Amino acid sequence: MPYVVLQTNLVLDASQQQSLLNSLTQQIAVVLxxxxxxxxxxxxxxxxxxxxxxxxxxxxxxxxxxxxxxxAINVLSSQLTSVLSTELNIADDRIFIEFCDVPPEKWAWxxxxxx
Numbered sequence: 001m002p003y004v005v006l007q008t009n010l011v012l013d014a015s016q017q018q019s020l021l022n023s024l025t026q027q028i029a030v031v032l033x034x035x036x037x038x039x040x041x042x043x044x045x046x047x048x049x050x051x052x053x054x055x056x057x058x059x060x061x062x063x064x065x066x067x068x069x070x071x072a073i074n075v076l077s078s079q080l081t082s083v084l085s086t087e088l089n090i091a092d093d094r095i096f097i098e099f100c101d102v103p104p105e106k107w108a109w110x111x112x113x114x115x
Contacts, residue, residue, distance in 0.1 A: 001034075001038045001039070001040060001065075001066075001107070001109060002028055002029070002032055002034055002038065002039050002040070002063060002064065002065040003040045003042075003062075003063075003064040003065070004024055004025075004028060004039070004040070004041045004042065004061070004062065004063050004064075005041075005042045005044065005061070005062045006020070006024065006041070006042070006043050006044065006059060006060075006061050006062075006084075007044045007047045007049060007059070007060045007061075008044070008045055008046075008047060008049075008057070008058065008059045008060075008088065008090075009046070009047055009048070009049045009050075009055065009057060009058055010045055010046070010057050010088055010090075011045060011046045012043075012045040012046075012088075016087075017043055017045065019087065020043060020087060020088075021041050021043055023083055023087065024041050024080070024083075025039045025041050027076075027079055027080065027083065028041075028063065028076065028080075031069075031072050031075050031076050031079065032065055032068065032069060032072055032076075033069055034065070051094055051096075056091075056094060057088065057089070057090045057091075057094060058090065058094040058095070058096075059084050059088065059090055059094065059095045059096070060096050060098070061080060061084070061095070061096070061097045061098070062097075062098045062100065063076065063097065063098070063099050063100070064100040064102050065100075065101065065102065066101075066102050066103070066104050066107055066114055067101060068099065068101055073099050076097070076099075077097055080095075080097060081095050081097070103115075
């Protein structure tokens with residue numbers, strides 16, 4: 001079950017939020033080869049944050065998953081930076097993406113771990 005958190009200091013209306021949630025869900029599910037039904041995406045707009053001591057628009061994206069298919073990190077880095085840059089009008093150098101490979105024994109669902 002991939003878990004995705006996007007934090008940004010931008011204020012987004014409901015339509016922008018839904019579009020971004022859908023886009024992230026679809027793109028990440030395809031690259032990680034996971035069903036969209038297993039995706040959990042959290043969007044935190046209007047977050048008090050700076051990058052380089054600047055209040056210019058920025059994004060911190062965290063993607064946690066049990067295992068990443070070969071080359072997925074490079075593909076996702078490129079695709080998601082492009083999507084976020086386009087949809088949110090943010091410069092590439094204001095987007096940070098963190099990938100966390102979670103061991104199956106450290107992730108539980110329905111009362112039991114995936115190990």
